[in-house]
Amino acid sequence: MAEEHPDTTFPYPIPARYRCIRLLGQGGSGLVYKAHDQRLNRNVAIKFARSPSIVSRHRLVNEARLLSSVDHPALCRVFDVGEPEIPSSSLFMVLEYIEGKPLSKLQKSMSVYDTVKVVHSLTEGVCLMHEAGYAHNDINLHNIMLRVEAENAPQHNKEAVLVDLSIAAPSSPASIQRDIYQLSSLLLFLLTKMKPEHFFQQPITYQGQIPSNLSRMIKQALSLEPNSRFRNCDDLRQELSSWLNRYQSKKRIFKFAAANVTVAAIIVLIFVFLREPTTEHLFESYSTEQNHYEHALVFAHYSQHLANDGYTQQAADQAESALIHFDDLISDRPNKLNYHGKRAEFILNSEKLFSNAQLTTMLLNAINEFGETESYDDAPAAHYFLAKMYLGLARLNSEQPHLVERWKGSAAHSINAAIKHRPDVDRYRELHSEIRQYQSSGGTD
Template sequence: MAEVHPDNNFPYPIPARYQSIKLLGQGGSGLVYKAYDQRLKRTVAIKFARSPSIVSRHRLVNEARLLSSVDHPALCRVFDVGEPEVSSSSLFMVLEYIEGKPLSKQRSCLSVYEAAKVVKSLTDGVCRMHEAGYAHNDITAQNIMIRSADNTEDECNNSAVLVDLSIAAPSSPTTIKRDIYQLGALLLLLLTNMKPEQFFLHPITHRNRLPAELSRIIQKALSAEPNEGFLHCRELQQELNGWLRHYQLRKRFFWLGAGGAAILVIIFVLFIFLREQTNRHLLDGYSIEQNQYAHALVFAHYSRHLAKGGQLQQAVVQAELALTHFDDAVASSPELLKYHSERAHFVLSSGNIFTRSQRTTMLLNAINELGNPDTYEEKAAAHYLRAEMYLGLAELNSEQPHLVERWRASALNSLEAAIKHQPGVDRYQQLRTEIDKSQPSAGTD
């Protein structure tokens, strides 16, 4: 007969080696207590089946088998499963105790990089589950713990842990897609606090919280189209790995490139200063956003030069630095049309640097940030810029007729507004000809 612990804090009698500390939480499938294993001298979590029903017991046994068969830092370890001899008791599972906080209470504190790293770590664990023949089915911020920093051996891999696998099921194409969808929805939530249905209605990214490449990855993870979404979890893992590596590479290049660009900007400014010696206050108005704008122009020029020479990887790094500075300049002085214009023209001309999907997202963001053209001093030019961007969208998505027609119509409307404000401009008529020529292509790429 198993020894029974007299502590009433546990809902059911269990062996005396476990000392109850406190209730951690409860859900539909079980109760979880923090406890101390006096035999092995360690803190553990003990999960009880919420009811002695066959379903509850089956779920807990299934969860224990899954955790014992898949070893990964993103999955909670299982130490033991107990079935006391007391008939009124419940099946229980002894788990690793995770010292930390639920992701649901920490998500607002995560940076873009940290959020992507958390989801990448979870994706690694879910991939291992799929390969072992299981799918999670319930990946939410409430079911994820973030380990305390002083309790983490490898911060990159061990920070996020899935702690509830009670409704895990055998893996299949359907359950795998569901897990991928939930991982994409989790990343979207961490970055924007949006739900997928909101994102589908307004798929506009935010330069600080939802970079264009992460937006593309999320859209692909959430896609219900069989030919557009990720078919396997490893595909999502590889995309997130690539973004994280690229982020680190870009960060290193930024400090190297920023130093060189700063020197070029200083030389440029001094050249103008020496050339215009009669203007003693030439640099008085040289503001932060102008500095960002100057940096953007330098990086943009350098990226084109690299791309022309076939150095595409380096060109992408410099191009993203250019966009970062363009974005900062626009954010600092959104009323200056030239900042919007230079950024849009750079995106439109970067076909050999960025993918069509990336440029589509960038242009949608740029249109969103441009806002109402009538608020600018140069109203006609603002409408014309908007028309150029809509035409760019139509050309980028020529294989999707419904999008082409919508964006061609938007381009024409914007162009008509530009002509109304400033009739008789040759370039406006030239753009009309280009819009008329843009037609949906037959079939798909």
């Protein structure tokens, strides 16, 4: 039977400066109480080693040393470690008291942005632990508190804090990968309430539950192939930072559009009215899908306009927003060939805005999401778009002959399949000639 401990008095004698308020929780490694430090007039959390054993003492001292060696909002601060005053007492640690609730008791789902922000902050904290030579080993919903400054603080002002580092240990390649896996599993669960094994059985990107770029990131972190995973925690942190920056860039662009509402409204309305034969039911039928599509086209058009006028950075920002809408659109409607084709064409026409490495990554991701050509209603057109993307990859990697040969071969295979289905389509034959010319020139045209 588990040992009973009172809720309003400390289980072991400690200095009188600390007044017990209540028991916060208990686990295999210790008991945690909310207390008031009467000398400094502040609330604290006091953690007792569950028993005076050498193992318990070692764990608690190890946790205190780790917390004192790093400083980040996602990690609880340690104020002191107290030695037992009598033989029957226990080693104890005085910690920052976190006002909030465990993440496991979160009633309402957070937005995608707030979820990524929370996991990004936790990842930053874990990165600092790794730099200090430790790994956490037990990142889960029950070990994370959402810090709130006030009871009614908005969700986006809540910070996540790892509150139990009792089984943290010196890091190793395996334990670092375990932390990355657990952080990614946490992100996946907060977004979808899904565990990793179900995630790989049901491709989320095609169900529109999370943005496709986040899906790719999670798949990489949870991959069973060691060479496919993130090399270290900082790589995951950078990917999450990049996603947050893209999101903020998108918000800034919308604010810019709001400030220039006349121009933006005219552009959007032109696209909408060109697609609607009448206006009678225009707003009734304006769906989220259509919203993404119109925005993607507007941002794509505006980015090309800025690029032609020499405003490269502004054009790149607009292009990022266009791609976000294309990604969301394809996540919602993965079997609509037109959306894949529009995105592919936009990427292929954005060589002024992104590096070859960035464009290569975009095309590889687009091909991965494209799936099987025979699954589309217009299989020949699917082969055609696939051939265009493969040819684009060959051109982007012209300095790496082995990659050029691979992509040229894939492009030729795809366009031949399109022509086999529809030999009378001019654009298929034109692309076929373009690929053959590129092959005969050795990839130097």
